[in-house]
Amino acid sequence: MQLTDDEKAIRDGSEGEARAHAMDLLVRYGIALGAERLVDTNSVCGGVVGSLPGRRDILPEDQRMDMDAVFSLLNLDSDKRLEIPRVKTMSYKLIDAVDMEKADIQRVPLKTQVLAKNVGDFCTRVGINKCNTCAPYQIGNVPVYGEHCAWMESSAVIYINSLLGARSNVEGAHSTAAASLVGKIPYWGYHTPEGRKADYVIDFTYDVQTMLEWGLAGYYIGEKVQEHTPVINGVTHTPHANNLKHFGAAAASAGGVEMFHMPGITPEAQNEAHALGPNKAIERIEFGRAQLEEAYGYFNTATDTDVDFIVIGCPHASLDQVKRVAELLDGKHLSANTDLWIFTPRALKTMATRMGYTESIERAGAHVMSDSCAALSKVYPKGVKVAATDSCKQAHYLPAILGFQTWLGSTEDCVNAALTGKWTGTLA
Numbered sequence: 001m002q003l004t005d006d007e008k009a010i011r012d013g014s015e016g017e018a019r020a021h022a023m024d025l026l027v028r029y030g031i032a033l034g035a036e037r038l039v040d041t042n043s044v045c046g047g048v049v050g051s052l053p054g055r056r057d058i059l060p061e062d063q064r065m066d067m068d069a070v071f072s073l074l075n076l077d078s079d080k081r082l083e084i085p086r087v088k089t090m091s092y093k094l095i096d097a098v099d100m101e102k103a104d105i106q107r108v109p110l111k112t113q114v115l116a117k118n119v120g121d122f123c124t125r126v127g128i129n130k131c132n133t134c135a136p137y138q139i140g141n142v143p144v145y146g147e148h149c150a151w152m153e154s155s156a157v158i159y160i161n162s163l164l165g166a167r168s169n170v171e172g173a174h175s176t177a178a179a180s181l182v183g184k185i186p187y188w189g190y191h192t193p194e195g196r197k198a199d200y201v202i203d204f205t206y207d208v209q210t211m212l213e214w215g216l217a218g219y220y221i222g223e224k225v226q227e228h229t230p231v232i233n234g235v236t237h238t239p240h241a242n243n244l245k246h247f248g249a250a251a252a253s254a255g256g257v258e259m260f261h262m263p264g265i266t267p268e269a270q271n272e273a274h275a276l277g278p279n280k281a282i283e284r285i286e287f288g289r290a291q292l293e294e295a296y297g298y299f300n301t302a303t304d305t306d307v308d309f310i311v312i313g314c315p316h317a318s319l320d321q322v323k324r325v326a327e328l329l330d331g332k333h334l335s336a337n338t339d340l341w342i343f344t345p346r347a348l349k350t351m352a353t354r355m356g357y358t359e360s361i362e363r364a365g366a367h368v369m370s371d372s373c374a375a376l377s378k379v380y381p382k383g384v385k386v387a388a389t390d391s392c393k394q395a396h397y398l399p400a401i402l403g404f405q406t407w408l409g410s411t412e413d414c415v416n417a418a419l420t421g422k423w424t425g426t427l428a
């Protein structure tokens with residue numbers, strides 16, 4: 001790998017041991033990937049490991065609350081404790097293990113709360129912004145066209161690559177941690193012009209419009225193309241950013257898609273030929289009504305229509321999604337046997353509270369939560385057996401991670417289930 005003199009100097013210790021280790025980690029990672037060089041980045045979004053019990057147990061007991069030791073081992077893969085300096089880049093943290101304001105309702109043990117606070121204090125000290133969301137592009141972290149980024153959350157990477165034309169691979173906790181310390185990331189994959197070209201063509205023959213339909217389309221395409229890059233033709237109704245957020249999250253969770261082109265809607269390719277570049281399409285796939293129904297059939301294998309738990313906000317809900325739920329719940333009350341939790345970034349909850357949405361939702365017996373996520377933070381009400389969600393990504397994870405029977409439907413189907421305790425959703 002070609003390194004600049006500055007990069008070599010940092011690796012040799014000119015800026016201290018932690019940055020030297022971070023540079024070395026990125027160089028080794030880049031060589032393994034076949035990258036020929038590093039590229040500058042000032043946009044890092046990753047996870048700071050250590051909020052969940054168990055992860056720190058591999059450290060000696062006297063180091064488990066020492067975040068320099070924890071970060072060195074769990075984020076930088078260093079057995080040696082490094083003194084972690086302030087980050088060099090604009091760095092944002094992904095979700096945490098708990099919403100501290102709802103910790104009792106989330107039934108999060110005190111030990112986890114203590115660990116999460118310890119991580120949060122560390123972030124403050126080193127300058128990692130504690131946005132604690134999987135959708136930081138909804139709260140002002142919006143990279144520009146062509147900007148090289150090091151982001152970790154798959155639903156966010158596909159969003160910034162496709163909708164914004166920013167450039168990131170789906171990174172890991174180690175590479176994002178190292179990138180935040182030195183402002184570099186290996187130049188390969190979606191950083192390169194050729195790595196962003198499509199190699200599958202999808203032809204929509206169904207007029208995809210609703211959020212559920214966009215989620216199902218994304219999931220179907222992700223199943224078919226796996227980690228490849230599709231170009232999508234035939235979109236007749238311009239989707240809202242919420243639709244494409246769900247589309248991308250579903251494609252990324254079903255198959256590992258990191259970017260898509262939608263000529264006329266996404267910025268990077270004006271037509272199919274431009275999206276493909278020198279590539280010949282591996283396959284041309286139709287997405288019509290039959291494929292929509294097939295995707296719906298992947299989910300909704302639950303048998304029990306008595307629903308205990310509704311999850312909305314995966315990826316974290318936008319302000320207008322929170323508003324919609326507030327409107328649907330206003331003046332009503334949840335079934336006695338059902339909980340509804342909607343997850344949104346903390347900054348948007350502040351706005352939702354200012355607008356009265358939080359009050360409408362919580363007066364109905366539901367909860368607006370931040371900083372966390374049902375499936376990945378593993379937070380849920382006691383005794384849940386059957387869940388429902390309006391997110392393909394969450395419906396993908398809830399059975400696999402938490403073992404719940406899970407229904408998938410529209411936001412309206414989900415709120416209706418919360419009010420009646422019964423699932424009656426169908427594909428319109």
Ligand code: F3S
Nearest residue numbers: 134314315316373376
């Ligand atoms: Fe976000 Fe959790 Fe979904 S981290 S994308 S709400 S699975």
